[in-house]
Amino acid sequence: MKVAILGAGAWGTALGVVLASKGIPVALWARRKEQAEALRQARENREHLPGVPLPAYLYPTPDPEEALAGAEFAVLAIPTKGLEEALKTLPKAPWYLSTAKGFFFREGRLFTPAELVEAITEREAAVLSGPNHAEEVARFLPTASVAAGPRAERVQALFSGPTFRVYTSRDRRGVELGGGMKNVLALAAGMVDGLGLGDNAKAALLTRGLREMVRFGVAMGGEEATFYGLSGLGDLLATAYSRHSRNRGAGEALVRGTPLEALEARGVVEGLYAVRALMAWAKAEGAELPIAEAVHRVVYEGLDPMKALLALMGREPKPEL
Numbered sequence: 001m002k003v004a005i006l007g008a009g010a011w012g013t014a015l016g017v018v019l020a021s022k023g024i025p026v027a028l029w030a031r032r033k034e035q036a037e038a039l040r041q042a043r044e045n046r047e048h049l050p051g052v053p054l055p056a057y058l059y060p061t062p063d064p065e066e067a068l069a070g071a072e073f074a075v076l077a078i079p080t081k082g083l084e085e086a087l088k089t090l091p092k093a094p095w096y097l098s099t100a101k102g103f104f105f106r107e108g109r110l111f112t113p114a115e116l117v118e119a120i121t122e123r124e125a126a127v128l129s130g131p132n133h134a135e136e137v138a139r140f141l142p143t144a145s146v147a148a149g150p151r152a153e154r155v156q157a158l159f160s161g162p163t164f165r166v167y168t169s170r171d172r173r174g175v176e177l178g179g180g181m182k183n184v185l186a187l188a189a190g191m192v193d194g195l196g197l198g199d200n201a202k203a204a205l206l207t208r209g210l211r212e213m214v215r216f217g218v219a220m221g222g223e224e225a226t227f228y229g230l231s232g233l234g235d236l237l238a239t240a241y242s243r244h245s246r247n248r249g250a251g252e253a254l255v256r257g258t259p260l261e262a263l264e265a266r267g268v269v270e271g272l273y274a275v276r277a278l279m280a281w282a283k284a285e286g287a288e289l290p291i292a293e294a295v296h297r298v299v300y301e302g303l304d305p306m307k308a309l310l311a312l313m314g315r316e317p318k319p320e321l
Contacts (some may be wrong), residue, residue, distance in 0.1 A: 002027065003158070004071035004093060006086065008035060008060065010048040010134035011099060012077030017138045018164055020057035028060045029067035036062040052138040064090045073097060073151075075128075076117065079268035080104070083113060087120040096125040097147075097155055101179035101235075102270045103277040110220070110281040112176035114149060124150040127172055128159070129179040130230040131238030133245070137164060146230045148172040167230065174222025178213060178232035182239050183247045183271035184278060184292050185209040189240035190251020191298065191305050205312070206240055209291050216289060247271040254298065255305040272299060 003019055005012045008030035016026045030036040039045055039060035044053055054060075061067050068074060074093035078086050080102035100113040114125040130145035137143055144165040147155035149172035156166040169175055185206065192202045213236070214227045226232060239245045250269040254260070263269060279296045282289050294312055297303040 007077030014134035014138035020055035027067040033062040102274040105277040105280040174226030177217040182236040186239040186247035187251040190248040194252035194255035
């Protein structure tokens with residue numbers, strides 16, 4: 001049995017380390033030939049995950065045909081920005097495990113990553129999501145995740161270990177909706193940090209943000225309990241507070257004057273793409289997402305972040321549900 005991991009960034013490498021450490025053969029596909037060669041030579045992903053040795057069962061390759069040959073399934077560790085193109089150009093796998101967190105607005109409809117995978121490849125797609133920073137997972141620090149969708153039990157069996165606990169959920173849609181929304185909320189949390197508004201403001205923002213996530217997720221077909229679990233509240237906490245979080249860090253950097261182009265040059269910030277798709281959908285549907293809208297206006301419309309966040313705090317309160 002072999003697993004192909006498509007995407008040799010930090011998360012793809014970390015998942016490869018988890019599987020290969022259990023003696024499972026892993027082919028790690030790197031888009032650039034020079035990156036694959038560097039991984040093979042150093043036996044370490046110095047670009048994205050320095051200090052973590054690659055187990056013997058992990059084989060980097062720039063050849064997608066080689067990576068997928070004989071693989072039971074493919075793990076998609078490709079950011080949402082490049083996912084659609086990759087799915088249209090790479091060879092198909094028997095089935096997929098999606099790990100991307102974001103949204104796609106296509107043909108007047110909001111797609112989650114797994115839904116896009118199935119629409120393009122006509123193959124089944126499970127998902128893996130949760131408060132899982134690659135830097136900690138690869139070093140076998142304790143963490144938990146949730147697998148949802150078809151073959152969730154298979155995913156649980158393969159990835160579970162002493163330090164990586166995988167739960168299962170029947171609510172794939174809710175799991176993905178929470179994962180996409182939390183990146184947007186983490187951008188807002190980073191803005192609060194960058195402006196120095198304090199712990200009280202950040203706690204209030206995230207509490208109301210969780211309600212926004214729940215209202216949005218339930219309206220879109222997710223189960224309410226899902227958003228209080230690992231892929232909702234759990235992932236939100238990790239992403240909104242961690243020093244590892246690109247989304248929180250990007251929000252902080254933006255309000256401190258870092259240009260958007262400079263942030264994107266450093267690496268993919270999923271929340272920047274998620275909020276754009278989310279607000280395109282909200283505009284088409286007439287949906288109200290106050291925090292997501294504020295983030296979008298700061299990032300893409302040049303609204304002063306202090307005004308945006310204070311406006312949120314000054315909104316007419318509704319009953320706390």
